[in-house]
Amino acid sequence: MSWQEFLSIAPTEEGIYQDHLRRHLLNLEQDESLLIAYKQVVATEHPVQIGSSDGFKLKSMSLVKFQGNKVMPLCELYRRYFRNRLGVS
Numbered sequence: 001m002s003w004q005e006f007l008s009i010a011p012t013e014e015g016i017y018q019d020h021l022r023r024h025l026l027n028l029e030q031d032e033s034l035l036i037a038y039k040q041v042v043a044t045e046h047p048v049q050i051g052s053s054d055g056f057k058l059k060s061m062s063l064v065k066f067q068g069n070k071v072m073p074l075c076e077l078y079r080r081y082f083r084n085r086l087g088v089s
Contacts, residue, residue, distance in 0.1 A: 011080035021081050024063060028086075034058060035086070042082045043089075047072040 001009075009015045013022070028035045037054035041063075047070035050058075055071050058064040063078060064071040073079040082088070 011077050011084065017077065017081075021078075021085075024061065024078075025082070025085055027061065028063075028082075031057075038063065038082060039086050039088050041071055042073055042079045042086065 010017060011021075012018070015021075028038055033051075034054055034057055037050040038058060040048050040050060041058070047067040049070050055064065055066070058071065059066065063074055065074050073082070
């Protein structure tokens with residue numbers, strides 16, 4: 001598999017991280033507040049301000065990192081996977 005193929009498959013249900021990503025997705029779907037907050041986080045390329053409780057929970061799930069008082073996805077893989085799976089454009 002080429003590097004380009006790996007990068008295109010990694011943020012999908014076919015990729016090697018599928019179980020890890022799906023577990024996070026299921027956890028988000030169990031909490032409407034976190035789901036809404038994470039949609040805001042992955043919708044943009046810039047750090048966003050969300051509620052402190054949601055920010056703390058998402059950080060403890062290792063889904064975000066803080067930049068000052070704002071958050072952004074922990075990694076680009078999360079941004080790409082969750083944008084697609086949560087229907088965020």
